[in-house]
Structure formats: C-alpha cells, structure tokens
Amino acid sequence: MIDDLGSEKAHKSPQSQKINDFCMTICTVNGSGSATANITLLRAMFHMGIPVSGKNIFPSNIKGLPTWFSIRLSDEGYLGRVAHDDIIVQMNPATFQEDINYDIPGGVIFYADHIDLPIQRDDVVVYPMPVKDLIKAADIPRNLRDYMENMVYVGVVSQMLGIGLEYINKALLQQFEQKPSVAESNFAVVKMAADWAKDNLEKKDRYWVEEREPLEGYMLADGNTAAALGAIYGGFQFCGWYPITPATSLAESLGIYAPKLRKDPETGKNNFAIVQAEDELAAIGMAVGAGWGGIRAMSSTSGPGISLMTEYMSLAYYAEVPLVLWDVQRVGPSTGLPTRTGQGDLNLTYYLGHGDTQQLVIIPSSVNECFEFGWKAFDYADEFQTPVIVLSDLDLGMNLWITKKFDYPDKPIDRGKILWEEDLEKFESDWGRYLDVDGDGIPYRTLMGNKHKKAPYFTRGTGHDEFGNYSEAPDVWLRVMDRIKLKFDNAREKLPKPVYRNIEGAKIGLIGMGSTEPAIMEAQDILNKMGITTDFMRVRALPFSQDVRKFIQAHDRNYVLELNRDGQLHQILVTEYCDLTDRLVSLSYMDGLPLTAKWIVESLSEKEEK
C-alpha cells in the first residue's frame, strides 16, 4: 500500500457494485505475447487514476506453459497480492478448470470460446469471447494472429468493465513508443472486440472500473529498471554480470540506459563499461578488480550466482574493496523455483564468505527505493570500503508497480577516502593502506595509476598488516580484524534507518523488510479493524541501527514477518538481541508467491488468541 494514495478517494458505492476494488487474473500460455496485452490493461487503469499492481506468475520456460497475470485495483492503495480472483480471463485450455475454480462466487469469467470445455459453475457470470472468429474477420497477417488474440480480450474486458478506450490507446502508444503504426494496428483489434462486446454481451456482473483524479507524482515501473537507473545516477562505471532470472533485466537495463545517459557530452564516449562475464565467478572477480582499481563497480545476480561469488566477496571484505552487488532473490535451495519470489537469501548475503566475514546489506521495498538505494549503495561502498549488497526480489524487480517518481539524488557523489598524488603530498601522518588514521576504522586508499612514490601497495587476501605487508602474526590479525569490525559498527547508524507506520496505542510490533511491505500494511489495517493495533517497523539495512532494539523493547510482542521458511530475519534479530528473544515471534512463510495480507492476519490473530 502506498500510504498517501487516497483512501479518501474511495468511492462509496452500493453494496451490490464493486468499483475499483477487485483482482483480475489473466490466464495465458507463455510465449504467446500476452505480456503486452496485460501491461496495456494495467497502464490504462493507472492512467484512469486507479492504484493498481500487476503480478506476473510465470514458469521457468520460454514457450507453451501456463502463465498468470494478476491485476489488483484498489482505490485504497493496497498493492499486495490477494489469494482469490474476482475476475478470470481464461485463454489457456490446459489450466481451464483449475483456474476457474479459483474464481469467487459472484465473480466473472471471460473465456475464449474456441476452448471447448464445460464451465461447471452457476455462481459466476460467464462471458464467452469469439476470439478466433473476430481475428479471422479482421484483416490480420497470419503470423500475427495468435498474438492479436490477446488484444481481443483487452477490448472485451475494457468494454464490460468500463475501461475507457482512450486510455487503452494511450497505454499502447506508450508501449510502442518507437512504432506508432504497431500501436495503431493493435488498437484496431481492441476497438473491434469492444464493439463486438457492446453489441453482443449484456452486462450481468457487478464489477466496474471508474475514473479518478490522475495519480500525480506516480508512475509505473519495475524494480530492476529502477535499480539500473539508480546505478547510472550513482555513477557506476563498471558492471560485470551473468544472465540469471530474475536479475537479468537489471544489467540489461543498464545496457539500454547507460549509453544514452552516460556519454561524455563533448566526445560522445562512454565513461562506463559493461561486460557480460562467462559466469558469476568471473562477474564478481571483474567487479572486485574494478572496485579495487578505483571505479564504481557492480554486479547483479540471484541466489545461485551469489553462491558462486562467495569467495571473492570474502576477499573483498578482507581486502576492503568497495563494490555494489544486487541480489534479486528467487526461491532456493538449488535451482528451486527460478521464476518465483522470496526472501531466502538474507542469511546467505549477510554472512557471505568464509571465516569472520560480514557484509553490509540494504533492503529496498519499493521501486522508488530501488532507485534511491541504487545510487546510495555506491556512496556506502566507497565510504566504508567494502561490498554493499542490495537485496531485492523477483516480485519487486520484475513486476510493474505504481511508484513515486524518482527523486534526483540530494547529495553529490562521495568517493570516500581516496588519495591522489597531491593529496598524498599534503598528507601529514604516515600513510598505510590499512592504517586507521582517523580512528573510525576506515583507512585511506590510493588507486593504481597514482604516480606518487608512496602510493603503490600490494593487495592480498592473505594476512596483512597496516601497510599491506604479508603477516601471519597473531596480534596483527587480531588488530586488523578488530578494526574492520569497528568500521562495520560505525556503519550501523549511517545505513538507511528503519521506517515506521505506527498506530496510536499499539502494544504489538510488526517487523518486516523489502517487498512484503504492502501486504504487511494492509494486514495492519485489517487487524486494526479487528481490534488488534500494531506498529510496523520496516528494517532497511544490516547491521541494524540502535533504533531496531528500541522498537523491539517498546513492544510486548514483535512479529517478524518474512517470505522464507525458516524466519531468517527473526534468526538474525535473535542473535543480535539475545536479551530480547521473548519479545520476538517468527511468522514466516514460503510457497513461491508474494505474501498476502490474509495470511498475515490469519496467522497473527491465531497466535494472539493463544
């Protein structure tokens, strides 16, 4: 939910009608080109001023398996997943019966009428769509017919629910920005299907889409694009990456936007480089090399890639090399559910590396925050001279969300403690690569190419002293590792602090992170109506700020809500605050789908009853 998205806009309607408050799932086969149609519907409703969210539930497959796209409309601004469907658009014979059973009583089913299967339900409104006939009647090239079938449901659904065709047209023009003629031919099919529906279908259901004031200051975007743009505005200079769902579109977006945004205006030359590596072992090696060389370096991957990157991340921690690593989480263990979402990499990333390794982890919850953390991550990495992991997930990264417009960074790029020739010349104290001059645990670094006689040093993953010299001495090891720990402790209050949504008088705390935020806020409202008042704290970084302890202490019981089996955030909290364990209750869940408010409400109220 977006808090300031107007619940006051919620339109009081007669009980029998459902306006701008329902979920519609479109069931298709992947590879059929339905994505364009689905996003068109989503965008059109957004342009009508209605808070919408779209979730694509897709298989790990290129063509021929079932795919679902769920659009939720909510005047009140609830964007989390709901587990039921009000409306089903059925284009896929393979899942015909199963999907239809998901529809609630009083719901609606649109279906392609060439699917010759019975609908054994008399508690729903059914609209057949003569998809094939309409396409046949239109003059559409043979190779485009399958694809255009999708535009038929766009037209029929729009007509029956009251989605203005001018908004569909606008959405299509936006989708086919470069090819207005394609937008035009798509729209012709939409129009034809809408006309057919007007003449042949009688409205019997209770669902309506109604226009609202435009959603000023908001837009529709996905987290991976936002992350890439954030990196571009954060001055990224090098990205080494290897394709993996759901992270691929992050690096690919870099490849689309960076050449436009990051050319030197005078020479037309790039001040960045992107290299598709041979695997994640190399992708992270490249990023470590680049970060060490003094350019803003990054990589993006998902769980399996993180596993392969472990050893270099351990080296980067100990050799104190800045870089930014995005983990767009999918579902593990192993290959797991590669196209489903989860929050199962928290433990892995926080402790990524062998021995006494610990990493800085920041966790965005919205598309807007993906942009913000996208640029800030580089400043943190440079400031603390260590990798920063940004923990996103498939739901946030790949789905389109309604989000606030991106804000231009409010502070200049900060490269941290770097010494060039003239800085070294002026440097008053002794300089050693790992010498803590300022007492904050953060030493100064020189970069290759620095011609000052004192500048060069040798970097190694083996034991080293304050000057980078090889050492196995116990006291040296202890000293260096303690200093790195000091640096990490100093990061606690500088990384993004938790954010809160408090309800007056609450004794119960909710703790969550990342993309489950909308479901948690919605659950909070439902619980409130049930008489269970809660405060919500969303943690945004590890290691934790002092504020986290304060919040836990201020509440009798704190439910830690997360999308994984074992309650990993709960585990870390319990480890960090062992004196507060009796105040921490784990509520975690994982089936590959985004968390729902319903699940939170049910499992929390059950616990509260005990």
Added chain:
Amino acid sequence: MAEQDNTNAIGLTRADYKGERSTLCPGCGHNTISAQILYACYEMDIHPSNIVKFSGIGCSSKSPTYFLSQSFGFNGLHGRMPSLALGAAFADTSMKVLGVSGDGDTASIGLGQFKHLIRRNLPMVYIVENNGVYGLTKGQFSATAEKGLELKYQGVNPFLPIDIAKEALIGNASFVARSFAGDPQQVRSLLKAALSHRGTSVLDIISPCVSFNNREDTLHSYQWGRQHEAPLHDIAFVPTRKSIILDEFKEGETKEVTLHDGSVVVLKKLEKDYDPTDKYQALQMLEEAERNRWLITGLIYVDPGQPALYDYMNLVEEPLNRVPAEKLRPSAEALQKINQSMG
C-alpha cells in the same frame, strides 16, 4: 651504448624494479622468471608506476611481490586472476597489465577464465609458470603433468596433459609463446615482445619445481628442458625508440613482426621455415612437437592486428578512475524525462 650502465632511459636503476626478498625454494624456476620480468621492464624503460601486477594462488602466484614493489598489485583468488585483472584494467587502460599464474591456477581451476580472457583479448601479459605440479599444496599432479609421470606420494599419472600453448592457440589467442626458465635470455626477449603486444600475450614458461618435480626424465625438469628444448628461432626484440638492430643479432634469414606500439620482433629462422603469423602451421608444429616430445620454445603465434577488448567499448580517453565525480551523474532534466516516460 648510449645510456649509463646503471640507469635506463627514464633514469631508473635496476634497484627501482626490485621487489621483496623471495620466499620460494632456492633454485625454484619461478625465481629466475621474476628476475627476467624485472630486467625486461628495466630495459624497456617502463616506469613501475605504469605497471599493475596480478596473480592467482600458488607458489608462482606469490612471486609478484618479489619484483616491482613500486607497482600496484593484487594477489587474487585461485584460478580467477583473469577476471580480477580485467575489471581493474578498465580503471586505467593506459597501464601495462602483468599477470602471473601457475599451471594449477591456469590449467585446472582457472581454465575457464583463462580461455575467456584470451577470447576477449584484454591487453595484458599472462605468464604461466608451468612446473607440472601443485607446488604450494606440496606436489600433487597438475593438469599439465605428463602421462606416466611418477611422483613420490602420487603414484603414476594416467592422464594426458593439457598443453597451455595449444589451448591458447585454439582459443584464438593473439600472442602465444613458450619458453623455459633455464633460458633467461629467451624468457626476457619474449617478455619484451609480450609487453609490446596489444592483446593477451600468453607466455607458457616451463619452470621446474625443485622440491616436487625435478626428476631428470620429466618434461618440467631442468635437465630434460635443457636437453630437449627446440627453440623455434632466435629472437631479437627491438623497442621503438631504437632504430638499429642489436649487434648480437646473427646473420641469416629473418622475419619481422611489427607489434602494436610500432616495435619490431625479429625472428631468425632455424632449420624449419617457421612463420609465427600462420596459425595453421603453428598448430601443426605443436602437434608434431608433442609426438616427438620436443619442447618447442619461442614465439609460436602472433596476430598484432586482432582487436583488443577496449576497441569494443568506446571509452573516454582519460583513465576512468580519474573521471571527476560530477561527470558520472546525468542531469536532473534527464531524470525528469525518464519519469515522464514511465508516468
């Protein structure tokens, strides 16, 4: 000779190219290679601050601390120096990149990164100090160990070896050479040629491990190397700043190869009519050598015209790590346009 005996053209002495004292076993082939790296850089008048060193893990990979302390360096992970060097190279593409690896580091754990480095043709000198064993982990067979080799605790190696030069050549390397640590003159000449090449220069240097693999009859021993070495040609390296061919260069048929920076490698053919720009012949020659158990040394293949990685990147002239921060952040107007396109 024009210059002083004890300083080079940029006024540095050999001492300016030194490193820490070596902690490798006395007599280890890796030490003699370190010395030749030092000499080659000194004689080519390359300032240490223009060189950046990388290595993986192994005795061989330790050696970059034993030369050029005045250069930046990074001792990375086992088998994964190529990716590290590649990323760092982008920070300042004007630097000379020098990598040292071992046969375990390159031909086992690092074979993938090695091949991909070559494929991208990152300008760097890639030295494999090849001793046929894992030195640092005390004498296990490496993938370059010859079939039938018997080692004290390992028994007999049943597998055919990986030939690093052949792997490089098949992987379309733009520069492939082999040498022998016991032939310092040739090592130095090849190093100089490699340092002038704009692309990945693979130097497979047989470097005997005196502790674990130095039996007289094995491919990676000093004794065997000295007896079976079959140099392709005498090599003279001519840096650009000198216009005349060195005195020591002997009469005979010659073939000149002009490298990217304008310098010239001159090869003297021996009994065979060998053309190092002919890949087909190079492959045939390596195959033949393997059958005859010859240790072919010299410049096996070079293609100075092959595009290097940077050629695809359209990079700004100044080193990326010196681009001012202001230039790295696009304008607020551009962001506004993006917001509009998504709204």
